[in-house]
Amino acid sequence: MNIGIVGLGLIGGSLGLDLRSLGHQVLGVSRQEQTCQRAIDRGVVDDASLNLTLLAAADVVFICTPIAAIAPTVQQLIPHLSPDTVVTDVGSVKAAVVDEVASVWHNFVGGHPMAGTTDNGIEAAVLGLFADNPYVLTPIDTTPVTAVKRVEEIVRSLTSRVYFCRPEDHDRAVASISHLPVMVSASLIDSCMNEPDSTVLELAQNLASSGFRDTSRVGGGNPELGMMMAQYNRESLLRSLTSYRHSLDQFIELIEQEDWQTLEKKLKENHIQRPQFL
Amino acid sequence: MNIGIVGLGLIGGSLGLDLRSLGHQVLGVSRQEQTCQRAIDRGVVDDASLNLTLLAAADVVFICTPIAAIAPTVQQLIPHLSPDTVVTDVGSVKAAVVDEVASVWHNFVGGHPMAGTTDNGIEAAVLGLFADNPYVLTPIDTTPVTAVKRVEEIVRSLTSRVYFCRPEDHDRAVASISHLPVMVSASLIDSCMNEPDSTVLELAQNLASSGFRDTSRVGGGNPELGMMMAQYNRESLLRSLTSYRHSLDQFIELIEQEDWQTLEKKLKENHIQRPQFL
Numbered sequence: 001m002n003i004g005i006v007g008l009g010l011i012g013g014s015l016g017l018d019l020r021s022l023g024h025q026v027l028g029v030s031r032q033e034q035t036c037q038r039a040i041d042r043g044v045v046d047d048a049s050l051n052l053t054l055l056a057a058a059d060v061v062f063i064c065t066p067i068a069a070i071a072p073t074v075q076q077l078i079p080h081l082s083p084d085t086v087v088t089d090v091g092s093v094k095a096a097v098v099d100e101v102a103s104v105w106h107n108f109v110g111g112h113p114m115a116g117t118t119d120n121g122i123e124a125a126v127l128g129l130f131a132d133n134p135y136v137l138t139p140i141d142t143t144p145v146t147a148v149k150r151v152e153e154i155v156r157s158l159t160s161r162v163y164f165c166r167p168e169d170h171d172r173a174v175a176s177i178s179h180l181p182v183m184v185s186a187s188l189i190d191s192c193m194n195e196p197d198s199t200v201l202e203l204a205q206n207l208a209s210s211g212f213r214d215t216s217r218v219g220g221g222n223p224e225l226g227m228m229m230a231q232y233n234r235e236s237l238l239r240s241l242t243s244y245r246h247s248l249d250q251f252i253e254l255i256e257q258e259d260w261q262t263l264e265k266k267l268k269e270n271h272i273q274r275p276q277f278l
Numbered sequence: 279m280n281i282g283i284v285g286l287g288l289i290g291g292s293l294g295l296d297l298r299s300l301g302h303q304v305l306g307v308s309r310q311e312q313t314c315q316r317a318i319d320r321g322v323v324d325d326a327s328l329n330l331t332l333l334a335a336a337d338v339v340f341i342c343t344p345i346a347a348i349a350p351t352v353q354q355l356i357p358h359l360s361p362d363t364v365v366t367d368v369g370s371v372k373a374a375v376v377d378e379v380a381s382v383w384h385n386f387v388g389g390h391p392m393a394g395t396t397d398n399g400i401e402a403a404v405l406g407l408f409a410d411n412p413y414v415l416t417p418i419d420t421t422p423v424t425a426v427k428r429v430e431e432i433v434r435s436l437t438s439r440v441y442f443c444r445p446e447d448h449d450r451a452v453a454s455i456s457h458l459p460v461m462v463s464a465s466l467i468d469s470c471m472n473e474p475d476s477t478v479l480e481l482a483q484n485l486a487s488s489g490f491r492d493t494s495r496v497g498g499g500n501p502e503l504g505m506m507m508a509q510y511n512r513e514s515l516l517r518s519l520t521s522y523r524h525s526l527d528q529f530i531e532l533i534e535q536e537d538w539q540t541l542e543k544k545l546k547e548n549h550i551q552r553p554q555f556l
Contacts, residue, residue: 220552
């Protein structure tokens with residue numbers, strides 16, 4: 001197949017490496033000449049350009065830009081596409097993207113590969129990034145079955161675990177297990193830093209170990225990721241935060257009231273139920 | 279030195295291994311005959327007994343029982359001690375323990391080695407458990423300097439990082455960086471499990487990855503540890519939880535009000551300040 005990739009960062013670049021290794025012809029578009037050259041040098045693409053016209057012959061185009069650029073990129077791409085070209089994206093929120101893009105390009109299938117590393121950019125691209133990781137596809141009622149099948153076939157060839165769901169269900173699920181933990185963890189760091197007693201603060205900084213390290217990891221990560229979640233998945237994130245605050249309030253109340261029996265019951269349930277998420 | 283250890287689990291057993299390797303004579307007391315025998319077989323102690331009379335000749339006694347048993351154990355031990363024997367403990371909360379024990383045994387120095395593994399019991403004991411880890415000592419105004427020096431000397435020989443502070447400051451510091459993360463993390467699991475939409479819950483369970491795994495780790499751990507923190511460090515934990523709820527409410531408000539500038543500022547501060555705890 002002729003496959004186009006717009007945005008040659010970690011995700012776009014890794015897709016290119018995998019798809020070329022599977023025998024596809026891969027064409028890449030980046031905003032930076034240097035990235036185009038590196039993509040060719042690293043074998044990420046067969047050809048690369050600053051210009052979207054390169055993708056005129058593509059059967060499928062993956063939009064791998066930051067979320068804010070997905071819809072504008074599709075708008076710019078449309079004049080160059082043949083009517084049966086299938087477009088898909090890799091954005092980590094789906095309802096807002098699918099709403100906007102499906103209304104301008106019929107053959108659009110929302111997608112979200114849940115894979116990554118701590119590094120970004122073309123240099124971070126690796127072969128096999130998506131293997132055994134979830135890859136969510138979010139077709140809607142109007143999405144042509146042929147378009148879904150074409151994207152599904154490619155994604156399955158990456159040996160990803162493919163899930164289908166509505167864009168809204170995707171956003172609620174990732175809000176709870178991905179975006180909520182970031183805000184929960186960010187609030188922990190914020191709270192610990194606000195310790196008013198300098199002796200206690202200094203001691204806390206010296207004594208913090210694996211419990212603090214793990215629980216604070218995602219809240220102390222890349223601020224851009226946190227902003228993306230809050231801005232593009234705001235409604236689902238607020239839904240999760242409201243549920244979380246209710247759970248927190250219950251724990252606080254149990255400790256305040258010294259209701260040790262109920263607290264122990266809840267901690268035991270957590271201990272048993274957590275593995276269902278792992 | 280002649281060193282007694284009451285309670286031959288992970289901490290007591292590991293102390294025994296280290297102290298014997300440093301040339302001390304180590305005497306152990308356990309409630310279980312089988313543990314006494316294993317402690318001798320594993321080289322954790324020179325001699326072991328079910329009976330506290332074994333410790334009559336000890337220069338220092340480490341109380342390594344669960345927190346609830348520390349004060350009762352000291353009470354039972356007192357008739358067998360010479361007046362200048364120094365007693366110390368390894369409990370993970372200090373104010374309640376020090377209050378109770380210092381009033382019955384003058385030569386008492388509260389201690390808390392912040393080291394551990396996921397395993398418990400005599401079989402989990404390892405040489406070098408305390409090396410490079412924090413070990414907090416919490417003498418009070420009435421603690422004899424000679425007693426503090428004797429415990430400090432032993433603890434430094436384990437190559438621990440020794441900190442001195444008031445029992446109350448210890449409890450506040452560990453509440454914020456150790457006990458608070460457990461309740462924050464437990465609330466996350468509780469909230470995610472309470473998802474009312476079964477499609478979203480199932481999807482969330484399938485999509486959860488490293489962010490959820492790390493943030494939920496301590497909240498899904500041993501329920502007994504969570505209970506210990508809540509029961510014995512209740513006041514400091516509630517203080518930390520109140521501060522945390524305030525931070526959480528601020529994050530929620532910023533997202534509700536779409537105050538992206540302030541949210542970004544806070545996330546950037548977190549990113550910069552987290553390493554001060556690591």
